[in-house]
Amino acid sequence: MIGSLYAGHVARVCEVSVLCRREEHARALNEHGLRVSGRHDFTAQVQAATDPAELLEAELVIVATKTTELDAAFSRLAGHWPEAAVMTVQNGLGAEEVAARHGDWPLVSAVTFMSGTRHSDTHVEYILDTETWLGPYGDTPFELVEEIAALLVEAELKAIAFEDLRPAQWSKLIFNSTVNSVAALTGLPHDPHFAERDSVEELGHLVHELMAEGKRVAEAAGVELHEDPWEMNVHATRRGSRHYPSMLEDVEAHRPTEIDQITGALVREAERLGVDVPLQTAMYRLVKAREASWASD
């Protein structure tokens, strides 16, 4: 869904190829193009295939699959387009390490707060037109990151290049680890309950404590956060967006969630750094158990 938002927009300013998993998806895109509705409204021509060998030589590869499908996606890219830059757009941590196991591409890390709804194989609705933040990974030159950010802005998406993405990545990791897991367990969209802290049983207390744990891990990792995740939470819920976090959608559809790559990643970092995160760990175990509850479906 996020991948389609990038593909559709960028296809208006340069040639875009889409690597699909399903033949009928590729056929539909080649035949009908990719429609974007919502914040923007247009249909873009793209070239689609299920085999990378059938696609044009790429200069930039954007990988925005769910983290649970990341390794499979990079397995298919292995050996292709060795000169291309690869940008991973992920909720959690560790996407770049997965990419590096499959090729020597210069890597760009990205996080995004955009959201949309996939209506069909050829139609995506652009809902939240928020920013993509990107930064170099390893020895990728910052100029390359700036070039990609400029391309996204030319394509009428919002993007900011950072010399060090970690402050932004960690802000988003702590925010996501908390908001996604709380939504997945309570069934609430990201709504005003997440910021309520009047009486003792209110959810905002827990959200605040979960984020405080995350902030202690970031501090131990030597990362100064780009934005305070609690402020992001208060701001988003006051705006009244009632955003439906993807982990809640996954839980309701009985699909595997990204809990291992989001909350799990935070818990493992905390362990590595010797920081105690009992509440984030509890959320991790509860969502894993929730997944187990439909394992016998």
Next chain:
Amino acid sequence: MIGSLYAGHVARVCEVSVLCRREEHARALNEHGLRVSGRHDFTAQVQAATDPAELLEAELVIVATKTTELDAAFSRLAGHWPEAAVMTVQNGLGAEEVAARHGDWPLVSAVTFMSGTRHSDTHVEYILDTETWLGPYGDTPFELVEEIAALLVEAELKAIAFEDLRPAQWSKLIFNSTVNSVAALTGLPHDPHFAERDSVEELGHLVHELMAEGKRVAEAAGVELHEDPWEMNVHATRRGSRHYPSMLEDVEAHRPTEIDQITGALVREAERLGVDVPLQTAMYRLVKAREASWASD
């Protein structure tokens, strides 16, 4: 459901009246009697009405409604049968205080591990034939408790009289606070996941930590537990019962749960005694938020 198990069994050894909320329930019981199936199999005659004034003068009143309906139930009993003993059978804490607000009856506290399934207004299935534990509350003489226990045993239920019920009540409170809230949030019945502690993300770790918090509260309250709740958990899940906790049933039916009277009671006791229970508090807030998720149904 628990109330029907008591009524049906006891009706075989003495006269039993059933106070119903609905007229058609009372009519059906008067007409067809109360059928018990499962572990035992019989139909008992009972006298039923929706107004206590229409029932026989009682010597023993058993109140086993859900804790959320306790105050309403005692409001209806106020002013009736001042000579009767009142036995409250509850999952949480505080039922006796509610009873005392409505009358001067001698009070008996009870907890039970029996379980059953309500099939209709006149049919209950007896599933787990485990014990009822009872003890005096306030200055109720222990002999009265022994008499009631003997009555239950005569009725072929399992019952044990304790001079001090608190060790048993607290064992059950800690067990219930943990197992009910974990089941409600994960969607898992009480199954072997609750005791698994191999890898770090497994649920048994969380269950163990939640129970450890509860045990610290009991210790601060000066209560020496009758049974270790963790051992109860391991034993029950090894037996393979896959018991469906009532709080999970409530969550799935979008009914109010007993979280305030179970986990909420434990959290309030902890607060009163100055014991830190961050994980039990997190469970309390998550289940409250889960209830809020269907408030707009």
